[in-house]
Amino acid sequence: MDQRELSARSKAAARKRMQEAGFYETTVFVHERTREAMDAAIARGQFKTRREAMEHAIASAFRAEEHATPR
Known part of the structure; x- marks a missing residue:
């Protein structure tokens, strides 16, 4: 497993933990x-x-x- 794949899996796991904790991801543009x-x-x-x-x-x-x- 290369570094990019490891990083992607880590980010996916972090997203899943946040969602399980009741958080939702959104993208916002700010000035x-x-x-x-x-x-x-x-x-x-x-x-x-x-x-x-x-x-x-x-x-x-x-x-x-x-x-x-x-x-």
């Missing part, structure tokens, strides 16, 4: 300024990775919606 802001937050130690920063931002937006007063 360069947004990416720079995420990288600055990572550099400050607020997040470890871009994935963590994006997950926090998305979850925060929808958790805020859950707690909003119904109209």
Whole structure:
């Protein structure tokens, strides 16, 4: 088994574990300024990775919606 095949299997296993934990994969395009802001937050130690920063931002937006007063 070559390195690429090993890497592909490892990524597939990681995806499967995340799905089993209730996570869903999605692709999002972000503006360069947004990416720079995420990288600055990572550099400050607020997040470890871009994935963590994006997950926090998305979850925060929808958790805020859950707690909003119904109209």
